Amino acid sequence: MFDVCIIGGGVAGLMLARSLPDSYSIAVVTKEHAGTGNTSLAQGGIAASLSFDDRPESHATDTLLASANHADAERVEILATEGSAIMKHLMAQGLPFDTDEFGMPKLGMEGAHSMRRIVHTGGDQTGKLLMRYLMEETSGKITRFAFHQALELRMESSRCTGVLVSDLSGKRSVVQARHVVLATGGIGQLYSETSNSSVATGDGLSLAYHAGAVLEDLEFVQFHPTILTLEGKSRGLISEAVRGEGALLVNGDGKRIMEGIHPFIELAPRDIVARAIERHWQAEGPVFLDARQLADFNQRFPSIYKNCRNHAVDPTEELLPVRPGAHFHMGGVRTDSYGRTSVPGLYAVGEVASTGVHGANRLASNSLLEGLVFAKRLAQWIGEEPGHRKEAGLVESDAPSPFASFEKVEEGKLRQEMTEVAGILREPRALKRFLAEHPLKTYRIQDYPDDLIALIHRQTARSLIASAALLREESRGGHYRIDAPEPKAEWSGQVIGLSTSGVHLSMRKTELKEIML
Template sequence: MFDVCIIGGGVAGLMLARSLPDHYSIAVVTKEHAGTGNTSLAQGGIAASLSFDDRPESHATDTLLASADHADAERVEILATEGSAILKHLMAQGLPFDADEFGLPKLGMEGAHSKRRIVHAGGDQSGKLLMQYLREETSAKITRFVFHQALELMIGNGRCTGVLVSDRSGKRSVIKARHTVLATGGIGQLYRETSNSSVAAGDGLSLAYHAGAVLEDLEFVQFHPTVLTLGGKSCGLISEAVRGEGALLVNKDGKRIMEAIHPLLELAPRDVVARAIERHWQNEGPVYLDARKISNFKERFPSIYENCRNHAIEPTEELLPVRPGAHFHMGGVRTDSYGQTSIPGLYAVGEVACTGVHGANRLASNSLLEGLVFAARLAEWIGREPGRPGINTSSPQAGKMASSTTYFQGVDENQLKRNMTETAGILRAPEALANFLQAYPLKAYALKDYPDHVIAQIHRQTASSLIAVAALLRQESRGGHYRVDAPEPKAEWAGKVIGISKSGTHLSRRKTMIKEIML
């Protein structure tokens, strides 16, 4: 038995491992190799109030304003205040960052921030270098289970006791732990166009749902406005930092498309920019990013430059065709401020968790920060109890559960992606969502009864259906959730949170007002 089993090896999972007491036995389970995941793809950097003219209160205010009146004000205060301290500590401990001639971090500007507060590393390689740092910091502390698919969370006497996994050969085993942590990341691969890693398919949502946990804010999916799009295919993210450095969104004639839409133009909140670009594609034609006036593009954005050149585009001389793609999930498994879920012994951190800090629309570069902050908080909570060293072995193959009352017949994953994009994507209609849920109903299954590849399909469909249910229930538009039949926010929905579990759905209310943390 391990002290802690972490399912997922991105920023949240490895920051948790780094922060746990050294004498704890820690298992880290990843679906593919250790470097696969969204963190390594992150280009924009980490937001934190580090400059002399910035304060955590300002960062918190920007976060709340971008959230469409839906973020948890107390959690946002935690994010901004503790995030600044954590990032300063990590940089002092050796976390790489781009510095000026005085050794101070070069701070970038991104959409909806009132100050330059984005810390970068290697230009647009922030996530990659962060992962390298965390892997080095944790290599001696953890036992890795690479290429292990998490099939089902193990629940006994109302408590999570570990996870059933399968390795590449199909051998199943149970990794037992006193504390089991979901750090599985996002849901981008549920959609046709996405900036996400191949492993970001919503597994954690389905694992939690089938275990009986409560999930919240599932309707809020952020679509990144600028994914390089060639021949109808997504060809890589173009960071918001490119717009922060002066790139413009234009039509085929070079006319800016954001001038009549939002006073912040290209740096408006992501949901506003994404809808503007998508509508332009549907009604008038392609949208382009004009980055030709950024003089040091190759040095500032080496990964983006290389990707563009690999697709036969010279970004310093040509317009870049862009279209929105699924990027980040604001919702997830409901947690408290320390990562505890509604199931004892089960925790969630990072994108799979719903801490409430993002509300209906995440502020740019707050995602890596969330992973760092709440992983550190969870480590603090777990570390309060005396550690009992575990044995670094997994148990023999698990037995079968009783047969399910429902039978899963399989799913065409490509068709599911298309349907998700068309019905639960940027623009949503109630009739289409209802039809989607008739085709892909939300049901619970006895997961162990199925082959591994079918369980993967169940997880994909369950995560998709959870999002569609929440999108159908929320009869307004807010942040990343846009209903064509109700295109504006409604006062009666302000602060209301849709919770979903196997036992049904419920509404709750969270503290969202800026004044509640600024008094």
């Protein structure tokens, strides 16, 4: 039995492993190889108040303003205050970062921030280099189970005690642990257009749901405004940092499309920019990002430049066709401020968790910060809890029952349906039709073969998101209902939770503390 089993190996999972006591036995289970995941793809950077004229209170205020009056103010204060301290500590400990001519952090500007506070590493390679740093920091400290699919959480007396996994050969085992942590990342691959990694399929939502955990804010999906779109297909993210440095959103005639929509124009909150771009595509035609006036584009954004050139587009000379795509899930498994879920022994950190810091719309570059902050907090809690180590290892598990059946649905069709029904623009009749065809239900997971389990998890995650989108009869942040296009006072602070026991409604604190005003 391990002390801790972490399902997922991105920023949150590895920061947790780095922060746990060296005496702990730690298993890290990943669906593919160690570097696969959304963290490695992150371009924008990490938001933190580091400059002499910035303060955590200002970062917190920006976060709350972007959240569409739906974030948890106390958790936001934790994010901003502890995030600043963590970033200073990691940078002092060797985390690489881009510097100015004086050797100070070179801070970037992104949408809805009131000042420059975005730390970058290698220009637009922040996630990739952060992963490299964390992998080096945890080398020798963890036991890796790469290419192991997490099938089902194991429960004993209503407590999570491990996870059933399957390796590439199909052999099943149970990784037993005193503490089981979901760090499975996002949901982008549930949609037809996305910036996300191939492993971001919402597995963690379904794993938690089938274990009886409460999930919340599932309707709030952030669609990144600028995905390079060629011949109708997503060809990679173009970071908000490019707009932060002066790139413009224009139509085919070069006219700016954001003027008159929001005072921040290109740097308005992401939900506003994404809806404006999508509406323009549907009503008037393509939208382009004009970055031709940016100096040294290939040096400042090497990954983006390389990707564009690989698709025969030159951002220094041509307009870049862009369209929104699924990017980040603000909702997830309900946790407290230390990552504990409603199921004893089960925890969640990173994008799969709903900490309340993002509300209905995540502020740019707060995602990596959230993973760092709440992973460290969970490590602190686990490290202080009394317990004893047992010998680490795997327990073999039975093969699946040959009698289980599951109606297969073509994945490409489902992804397109999800984009049309629970994408940027949502309509209740379409959501009801989708749920009638794909109702939210539970399965005896272990009885199915591995390929069907993967489908079950994706279908469950889709049905959870669609259910929440149908329940919230208003528009707020990343959730936009065509039939109710404005926020409603009665929904302010109202949180929709879902679990196998039904719908859970609660209220969230959304006001800043007096000391933060």
